[in-house]
Amino acid sequence: MEHLIEKFRQFIKQKGLKYTPEREEILREILSLEDHFDVESLYLQLKKKNSKISKASIYRTLPLLVEGGYIQEVYKQGGHSHYEVTLNKQPHLHFICIQCGEVKEALDHRLNNLIEEFERQSKYRFLTYHLEIFGLCPNCREV
Amino acid sequence: MEHLIEKFRQFIKQKGLKYTPEREEILREILSLEDHFDVESLYLQLKKKNSKISKASIYRTLPLLVEGGYIQEVYKQGGHSHYEVTLNKQPHLHFICIQCGEVKEALDHRLNNLIEEFERQSKYRFLTYHLEIFGLCPNCREV
């Protein structure tokens, strides 16, 4: 945990930016989250801990965390972006219920193998992928 | 082509909605497009042909066309949605260059097979999927 914070500090400095308590606080909070999150939930979570961090700072920090490889934007829902911590996590797919909004993750190595093979067969450089499957969850399908 | 229009008319009526020239005009224009499109490009395209259709009507018609299976929202870029005609098209992946924004399609039956297998192994009902691969296109990777 602390070494991730330290690496973030180095990342920020190396970009010629200033290392601020706000940036560190946002990273710490995100690393403590288990689930997907969005700006609103992160903001409320911080507020609950009496943090005075503004949404503007959150909006300004998230792209840095994406660039540093800490988080990824994984899907849009309800008109806004949702993120997740990507450290120690393999690329995976998201199933999204179009009825109730439930989001479920699944990991399958065959998918990752296939995508790696796509890359080898192409002239592109693959950095990341999003696979979103839309449909009905077990609850919603029985209507 | 005309039978698609007719099927759309039936679809609209069967929903208890009214069949209007605006709705038909939007569908005709979309069916004539070869590429992905967004609201702005569709609006300008219609305007070029002296159509007086408003953006509001486009925004109102696109969800009907999605519901009817004519189009799909395929990705967000530049903060807004992009669509494509899905008739006579198999599900496919999109490669998006994070540098220049180029979007390229690819079709691979192994991917579709794999996703069908995911569905069989799950308790979910899969309706559609989006696979977006982000990276660098051949031009942009050589820097």
Added chain:
DNA sequence: TTGTATATTGAAATTAATTTTCAGAATTTA
């Protein structure tokens, strides 16, 4: 046809996520 109920239209107003502006505060380096 004609009349009536209902849905649709374009334009303008509204909403909501995200970005930008700005002046004061904090960080960095010397």
Added chain:
DNA sequence: TAAATTCTGAAAATTAATTTCAATATACAA
């Protein structure tokens, strides 16, 4: 310290998408 630069929160601005509204068009039965 002191100076240079970046960052902050709050408010304003931007922009995709949605909603409102009054006028118009559609559908369908008489």
